[in-house]
Amino acid sequence: MFKTIPENFIIGAASSAWQTEGWKGKKEGQDSYLDTWYKNERHVWHEGYGPGVATNFYERYGEDVAYMKEIGLTHYRTSINWARFFTDYETLEVDEEYAQHIDNVINALIEAGVEPILCLEHYELPTALQEKYDGWSSKKVVELFVGYAEIVFERYADRVKQWFTFNEPIVIQTRVYLDAIRYPHEQNTKKWMQWNHHKVLATTKVVELYHRKNYDGEIGIVLNPEVTYPRSSSQADKKAAEMYDLFYNRVFLDPLVKGAYPEELFLKMAEHDITFDYTQEELDIIRENTVDYLGVNLYFPHRVQAPKHKWNENTPFHPAYYFDSFELPGRRMNKSRGWEIYPQIVYDMGMRLKEEYGNIPWILTENGMGIENEHLFMNEEGVVQDDYRIEYITEHMSCLLDAYEAGSNCRGYMLWAFTDCVSPMNAFKNRYGLVRIDLENNRARSLKKSGFWYKDVISSSRLEV
Ligand code: BG6
Numbered sequence: 417m418f419k420t421i422p423e424n425f426i427i428g429a430a431s432s433a434w435q436t437e438g439w440k441g442k443k444e445g446q447d448s449y450l451d452t453w454y455k456n457e458r459h460v461w462h463e464g465y466g467p468g469v470a471t472n473f474y475e476r477y478g479e480d481v482a483y484m485k486e487i488g489l490t491h492y493r494t495s496i497n498w499a500r501f502f503t504d505y506e507t508l509e510v511d512e513e514y515a516q517h518i519d520n521v522i523n524a525l526i527e528a529g530v531e532p533i534l535c536l537e538h539y540e541l542p543t544a545l546q547e548k549y550d551g552w553s554s555k556k557v558v559e560l561f562v563g564y565a566e567i568v569f570e571r572y573a574d575r576v577k578q579w580f581t582f583n584e585p586i587v588i589q590t591r592v593y594l595d596a597i598r599y600p601h602e603q604n605t606k607k608w609m610q611w612n613h614h615k616v617l618a619t620t621k622v623v624e625l626y627h628r629k630n631y632d633g634e635i636g637i638v639l640n641p642e643v644t645y646p647r648s649s650s651q652a653d654k655k656a657a658e659m660y661d662l663f664y665n666r667v668f669l670d671p672l673v674k675g676a677y678p679e680e681l682f683l684k685m686a687e688h689d690i691t692f693d694y695t696q697e698e699l700d701i702i703r704e705n706t707v708d709y710l711g712v713n714l715y716f717p718h719r720v721q722a723p724k725h726k727w728n729e730n731t732p733f734h735p736a737y738y739f740d741s742f743e744l745p746g747r748r749m750n751k752s753r754g755w756e757i758y759p760q761i762v763y764d765m766g767m768r769l770k771e772e773y774g775n776i777p778w779i780l781t782e783n784g785m786g787i788e789n790e791h792l793f794m795n796e797e798g799v800v801q802d803d804y805r806i807e808y809i810t811e812h813m814s815c816l817l818d819a820y821e822a823g824s825n826c827r828g829y830m831l832w833a834f835t836d837c838v839s840p841m842n843a844f845k846n847r848y849g850l851v852r853i854d855l856e857n858n859r860a861r862s863l864k865k866s867g868f869w870y871k872d873v874i875s876s877s878r879l880e881v
Pocket of ligand 1: 432435583584640713753782786832838839840841842846
């Protein structure tokens, strides 16, 4: 059976600057949060390959764009590396060499008939701002981010029509200040909420700027809401799922789409003495400058149950006070990544955005399957036979088309990732691409079976399910 892909539906792929570019041309003092974390803490240079060269997109973007053209991608999303865009983050002195690279990439994509979508931050907070201002704890960083956006729009908004402020803005502070698994290993929920708020504020200020300057395009944010299912239909399990949703999903979705934080979030924060700095003026800016559209990254579901643990009241408040995570027995797994496979999340998210969030336009901006030891799946001609990826994409895209049919305002599907690339968590261990990067052979590019298949889906506008 076939499903028809609607006209103008996006069938694209994504990546990010840090995960592909490599450090060629990077100057002293241009480290980002990820560089510093990698150098000081992570050390997962899988078999010696890490972000230093990455896929060398900085020098080899032309080859990748040629593959995008061959496959027929409609859109390609990547980020501008904020840490590399300036030689001084405060005076906003642009690194012209890096800015020229961005210019070249945009022009190459357009010439190849692939529409660029750019994100202003995909975990690339400059380390210098982290050190001087404690990162997003400070309103000064909000101001500098808006200044960065202004320069970027002046240079590129004539050709780039689709923008995102952040990719998955909740992730860093959750690892750093909620779970305390990254430097400075300090559990500090107040700081976590402050970072959330400042990223919400920065987004709405950039939305205001983009609209005020009347650019011909759209501005949004890429979120990673985790579709959360309760273990059972009991009130206690349902409450646990609601609480997870409140702290991890609605904390960004509600202010950025509806214009206000959920009242319950403030009540819960107050109950646990979590205060953070915000003003009425900031809440007004948020109310008046909601995003034009959303990017939504979906890989796996989250399942929760009522908490069984006894909470130690002497430990700082953590949202896990309200829930325990739960692993569904017999669930389908991507064992390389340790993520459950449950395509229904795409449909459920689409319907939720329709029903609860004013049917805001959205793109499935990331979805994909990272697999280790992919070379073992190579046939005699050296083509990776990644049928598991074809199956994964088919199932998720099919649910997206169902959501579209049911009236969800979804605009398309973007695979993570176009080529294999560096993962902040696992370097090159898990491969995600339609295009293989042969690390041992000077990073030679070649299409995987999924690349040929994707090309077919795009040219025929049909998905065989
Ligand atoms: C997304 C991120 O959440 O997941 C990407 O936006 C990331 O940057 C992708 O690479 C896959 O996750 P991982 O941890 O396997 O690289």
